Every structure is written in structure tokens, then in C-alpha cells.
Amino acid sequence: EIVLTQSPGTLSLSPGERATLSCRASQSVSSSYLAWYQQKPGQAPRLLIYGASSRATGIPDRFSGSGSGTDFTLTISRLEPEDFAVYYCQQYGSPSSFGQGTKLEIK
Amino acid sequence: EVQLVQSGAEVKKPGESLRISCKGSGYSFTSYWISWVRQMPGKGLEWMGRIDPSDSYTNYSPSFQGHVTISADKSISTAYLQWSSLKASDTAMYYCARRSGGYGLDYWGQGTLVTVSS
Numbered sequence: 001e002i003v004l005t006q007s008p009g010t011l012s013l014s015p016g017e018r019a020t021l022s023c024r025a026s027q028s029v030s031s032s033y034l035a036w037y038q039q040k041p042g043q044a045p046r047l048l049i050y051g052a053s054s055r056a057t058g059i060p061d062r063f064s065g066s067g068s069g070t071d072f073t074l075t076i077s078r079l080e081p082e083d084f085a086v087y088y089c090q091q092y093g094s095p096s097s098f099g100q101g102t103k104l105e106i107k
Numbered sequence: 108e109v110q111l112v113q114s115g116a117e118v119k120k121p122g123e124s125l126r127i128s129c130k131g132s133g134y135s136f137t138s139y140w141i142s143w144v145r146q147m148p149g150k151g152l153e154w155m156g157r158i159d160p161s162d163s164y165t166n167y168s169p170s171f172q173g174h175v176t177i178s179a180d181k182s183i184s185t186a187y188l189q190w191s192s193l194k195a196s197d198t199a200m201y202y203c204a205r206r207s208g209g210y211g212l213d214y215w216g217q218g219t220l221v222t223v224s225s
Contacts, residue, residue: 001168001169032209033209035211035212037152037211037212039152044202044204044215044216044217044218045144045152045202045204045212045215046215047210047211047212047213050209050210050211050213051209051210051211056210056211056213057213086151088151088152090152090154090211090212092206092211092212094166095154095156095166095167095168095169096142096154096157096168097154097168098144098151098152098153098154099151100151101151101152
């Protein structure tokens with residue numbers, strides 16, 4: 001089973017700043033099967049990025065994903081107030097697994 | 108419009124059985140896998156397992172294998188998650204989500220809150 005470790009656990013930034021979130025896997029992940037999700041309080045998660053770098057439908061271009069092998073990154077170029085939430089990476093091989101999440105909070 | 112609609116909140120006692128549901132609409136139900144995801148109070152997402160509704164083939168996380176059963180009835184476009192004997196530690200929000208091939212979990216249900224308490 002692949003273990004995903006996200007860092008940092010909490011990221012404190014201001015609107016307009018750039019956010020960089022990391023996801024590291026215990027073994028190599030096919031880039032085709034790495035996704036990022038956003039979850040706000042009281043809501044179901046929302047798919048942001050799939051295939052490591054492709055934006056899901058309707059996701060603003062300030063969100064971008066990169067990486068391969070065991071190291072993946074989600075970047076939010078200029079934070080908007082609605083971007084403060086918890087972010088999870090997921091590898092959807094078999095079996096699938098999620099990282100423990102990064103909380104992005106307003107500084 | 109693609110929708111996954113889950114059954115309502117449940118309050119159960121330890122040892123009781125439970126089955127919750129996830130009904131898909133607006134798409135071909137047998138063309139996409141359904142995954143189940145647990146979120147314990149204040150905690151992160153945990154992938155439990157998935158089913159291919161076309162043939163009911165299932166795949167579980169080692170952490171959940173033997174503790175839950177995932178099934179589906181393609182005739183009514185519904186997937187299920189069931190427990191034979193609940194524990195207090197099963198208290199959580201449970202989400203179903205559609206797996207869209209190489210595109211990840213693109214549609215999610217609204218969640219079903221399960222509370223297990225004596």
C-alpha cells in the first residue's frame with residue numbers, strides 16, 4: 001500500500017500570496033493516477049487536479065499541479081479568499097490512498 | 108446533471124448492522140467505479156474501497172478489508188456500504204464518489220453521517 005505524506009501540515013498565508021503544497025509517496029506513483037482535492041468545512045471534497053497536472057472542469061488556472069515518481073506539488077499562484085481550505089492528494093492506483101491533508105489558513 | 112445522492116444520517120448502537128446507499132443519476136452507472144471514503148470527526152480522508160457496478164468486482168483498502176462490505180445493484184443505479192456489527196469507532200462521515208477512469212474522483216455524494224453510540 002502506498003503511503004502519501006503531505007507537507008506542511010498547516011500553511012499560513014495572505015490573500016495574493018503563492019501557496020506551494022507538497023505530497024510525497026512511499027513508492028513511485030504513476031503520474032496518471034495522482035489527484036488533488038479541496039475540502040471546505042461541511043462540504044464534500046472537490047476534485048482540482050488529476051493526472052498530476054491536469055485541471056478538472058471549472059477549476060481556475062491559478063491552480064496547477066506538477067511532479068512525478070514520488071514527489072508531487074500543488075501550487076496556487078495567487079491566493080483568493082475562497083482558497084483557504086484543506087487540500088488532499090490521492091493516488092488512485094490499487095489500492096488507492098489519500099495523504100493526511102494540508103490546512104491552508106489565512107495569516 | 109451527474110448526481111450521487113446518499114441516504115440520510117444514521118444513529119446506531121454498537122453491535123448493530125447497517126447499510127447506507129449511494130444512488131447515481133445523470134450518467135451511465137455501470138461505466139464508472141464507485142469508491143467509498145471515510146472521514147472521522149475532525150480528521151482526514153480515508154479510501155475504503157471501490158466497486159465496479161458493471162460486474163460488482165470490489166477492491167478494498169487493507170485497513171477496511173473484512174470490516175465492511177461494498178456492493179451494488181446496477182438495476183437501480185445504487186451502491187452500498189454495509190457493516191454487520193458496528194463499533195463506536197465507525198462513527199464518521201462516509202462519502203461515495205465516482206471514479207472516472209484516469210480522472211480521479213470527479214463527483215461526490217453529499218455524505219452520510221453515521222453515529223454509533225450506546
